[in-house]
Amino acid sequence: MHAxxxxxxxxxxxxxxxVMGPSGSGKSTFMTILGCLDTPTAGRYLLDGRDVSSLDDDxxxxxxxxxxxxxxxxxxLLPRITAQANVEMPLLYGDVPARERRExxxxxxxxxxxxxxxxxxxxQLSGGQQQRxxxxxxxxxxxxxxxxxxxxxNLDTRTSAEIxxxxxxxxxxxxxxxxxxxxxxxxQFAQRVLSFxxxxxxxxxxxxxxxxxxxxxxxxxxxxx
Amino acid sequence: MKIGATLQMAExxxxxxxxxxxxxxxxxxxxxxxxxxxxxxxxxxxxRVAEQIRSLGSNLIxxxxxxITSGGVRLGSGTLLTITEDDxxxxxxxxxSVEVAAPTVxxxxxxxxxxxxxxxxxxxxxxxxxxxxxxxxxxGRLLTTEDVDAAGKVILLGQTVADNLFGGSDPLDQTVRxxxxxxxxxxxxxxxxxxxxxxxxDDTVIIPISTxxxxxxxxxxxxxxxxxGILVKAADPxxxxxxxxxxxxxxxxxxxxxPNQDDDFALRNLSEVLASQEAxxxxxxxxxxAVAAVSLVVGGIGIMNIMLVSVTERTxxxxxxxxxxxxxxxxxxxxxxxxxxxxxxxGLIGIAVGVASSYVIAYFFQWSVLVSWSAILPAFLFAAAxxxxxxxxxxxxxxxxxxxxxxxxx
Numbered sequence: 178m179h180a181x182x183x184x185x186x187x188x189x190x191x192x193x194x195x196v197m198g199p200s201g202s203g204k205s206t207f208m209t210i211l212g213c214l215d216t217p218t219a220g221r222y223l224l225d226g227r228d229v230s231s232l233d234d235d236x237x238x239x240x241x242x243x244x245x246x247x248x249x250x251x252x253x254l255l256p257r258i259t260a261q262a263n264v265e266m267p268l269l270y271g272d273v274p275a276r277e278r279r280e281x282x283x284x285x286x287x288x289x290x291x292x293x294x295x296x297x298x299x300x301q302l303s304g305g306q307q308q309r310x311x312x313x314x315x316x317x318x319x320x321x322x323x324x325x326x327x328x329x330x331n332l333d334t335r336t337s338a339e340i341x342x343x344x345x346x347x348x349x350x351x352x353x354x355x356x357x358x359x360x361x362x363x364x365q366f367a368q369r370v371l372s373f374x375x376x377x378x379x380x381x382x383x384x385x386x387x388x389x390x391x392x393x394x395x396x397x398x399x400x401x402x
Numbered sequence: 403m404k405i406g407a408t409l410q411m412a413e414x415x416x417x418x419x420x421x422x423x424x425x426x427x428x429x430x431x432x433x434x435x436x437x438x439x440x441x442x443x444x445x446x447x448x449x450r451v452a453e454q455i456r457s458l459g460s461n462l463i464x465x466x467x468x469x470i471t472s473g474g475v476r477l478g479s480g481t482l483l484t485i486t487e488d489d490x491x492x493x494x495x496x497x498x499s500v501e502v503a504a505p506t507v508x509x510x511x512x513x514x515x516x517x518x519x520x521x522x523x524x525x526x527x528x529x530x531x532x533x534x535x536x537x538x539x540x541x542g543r544l545l546t547t548e549d550v551d552a553a554g555k556v557i558l559l560g561q562t563v564a565d566n567l568f569g570g571s572d573p574l575d576q577t578v579r580x581x582x583x584x585x586x587x588x589x590x591x592x593x594x595x596x597x598x599x600x601x602x603x604d605d606t607v608i609i610p611i612s613t614x615x616x617x618x619x620x621x622x623x624x625x626x627x628x629x630x631g632i633l634v635k636a637a638d639p640x641x642x643x644x645x646x647x648x649x650x651x652x653x654x655x656x657x658x659x660x661p662n663q664d665d666d667f668a669l670r671n672l673s674e675v676l677a678s679q680e681a682x683x684x685x686x687x688x689x690x691x692a693v694a695a696v697s698l699v700v701g702g703i704g705i706m707n708i709m710l711v712s713v714t715e716r717t718x719x720x721x722x723x724x725x726x727x728x729x730x731x732x733x734x735x736x737x738x739x740x741x742x743x744x745x746x747x748x749g750l751i752g753i754a755v756g757v758a759s760s761y762v763i764a765y766f767f768q769w770s771v772l773v774s775w776s777a778i779l780p781a782f783l784f785a786a787a788x789x790x791x792x793x794x795x796x797x798x799x800x801x802x803x804x805x806x807x808x809x810x811x812x
Contacts, residue, residue: 257417266726
């Protein structure tokens with residue numbers, strides 16, 4: 178039994194792709210391989226032109242560290258440390274001096290609109306703010322690929338729109354983004370939708386006019402809540 | 403990953419769960435504290451035994467007059483065989499492995515000064531006695547050959563006797579009466595402390611052997627030369643056995659004993675008695691330290707237990723760290739450092755607790771304790787080893803977690 182069979186797909190630099198499918202469809206395995214968290218048992222995965230399918234654990238760790246940013250449904254922030262420290266955390270696994278770590282984390286927090294919240298702990302932030310901290314953390318090493326696994330799964334509609342606005346902004350700035358979601362609404366923010374079922378790629382659809390998340394923010398807050 | 407950052411992360415993790423960290427460390431604190439205390443108590447006991455050996459005088463053999471068993475009848479009546487001053491002279495003169503042989507007599511007496519009195523042990527000795535026992539005076543002089551030859555009425559007081567009869571005043575040249583005989587105090591003996599059997603060695607008075615026999619004990623003319631015992635000091639601790647054999651041979655010859663007859667005297671090697679005491683106190687202290695070490699191991703198991711719980715609780719955190727680029731060895735290092743950190747901190751506090759409780763024991767039980775680096779350092783290193791040993795398994799478990807499964811962990 179293979180989680181994925183005969184999947185062949187090319188994602189170009191600067192694309193924003195949504196991955197859809199019910200649970201057990203293989204979309205999580207697909208993400209796992211894209212994120213270099215695991216290697217395929219057969220077949221190849223070329224990341225930025227380099228075959229990473231047969232690298233060992235340390236080499237995959239290094240690639241995740243330098244080239245891939247992760248955003249999760251559960252935010253996965255460390256609860257006891259500040260937003261600033263959470264964003265700095267990935268840099269601890271590199272050789273970035275403390276001063277530069279602070280500066281880079283500060284810049285990324287500003288980029289997601291959390292200037293002034295750096296010294297707050299996750300528990301003192303709203304869900305949307307926590308997810309922004311997580312995005313800042315994913316960006317702190319300037320990755321070439323941002324993988325977002327159900328980033329709005331724990332958020333209400335309005336906050337989801339806020340987060341998607343941040344993601345689309347990053348996309349416009351040139352970042353390659355792969356977004357796993359089971360919500361068709363959220364998938365409509367992407368340029369392209371890949372659909373999985375029973376381990377196979379069953380759809381690859383291009384969206385000519387993706388929704389603009391900024392438009393959703395114009396709706397009065399009362400309705401979204 | 404830099405060591406400074408790793409330490410910071412470990413510190414943050416431990417700080418975030420203070421009570422748990424403190425309780426985990428407590429296991430190590432108790433373990434290390436117990437090891438340090440028990441080793442201090444054990445070392446103190448050994449030092450005390452060694453002090454007793456020193457206070458007794460070194461390389462001592464005591465010759466005592468023994469009972470005649472089978473030989474008593476054959477030798478005929480009227481020949482009360484006992485050891486004599488002449489035996490002592492002969493031992494000193496003829497046995498090469500003997501440094502000095504001092505004949506002594508003893509008896510319980512009541513010493514009287516004015517209207518105060520004190521019951522104590524009297525010893526009649528020759529000047530050789532002081533050499534044998536390594537004993538000197540703090541004031542005045544020792545007894546001389548002239549004192550013995552003239553049966554002089556001179557007396558040396560032990561510290562305890564001097565304190566009890568004279569309190570704070572100077573006893574020198576004062577008169578002490580024993581059985582109506584007035585003695586002049588010519589010296590006060592240096593303090594010896596307790597003997598191995600717990601007797602106060604300073605509760606004694608010493609007079610010339612001749613005076614003791616003639617004027618205090620009253621020896622019958624038939625055995626005027628006999629003495630209670632001879633204190634023999636061997637020339638060298640290594641020659642104690644040799645000296646014993648030679649003394650026995652000499653005395654059997656002097657006492658005209660046939661090969662089939664038993665000794666009419668007894669030899670006791672005091673150092674041997676003390677050496678066996680020393681050996682048993684060493685075994686005891688080893689046992690104490692071993693029991694304490696067991697509690698340290700139990701503390702280590704506590705660390706392992708808590709670290710395993712911590713790894714399970716922080717599975718998602720581990721998955722996250724792996725996702726952002728932590729290698730297996732980074733995770734291993736992080737958890738190992740946490741465990742070692744707890745055990746080292748516990749070790750340091752445990753040393754302080756152990757040293758403190760050693761002094762508390764010394765104070766309340768009046769035991770001698772000896773806190774030494776040779777006890778503290780191994781205890782500390784052992785604590786570090788416990789941290790590494792018991793922290794390794796949970797840390798390895800953490801580092802082997804599959805990052806995807808770890809991230810999905812609820």
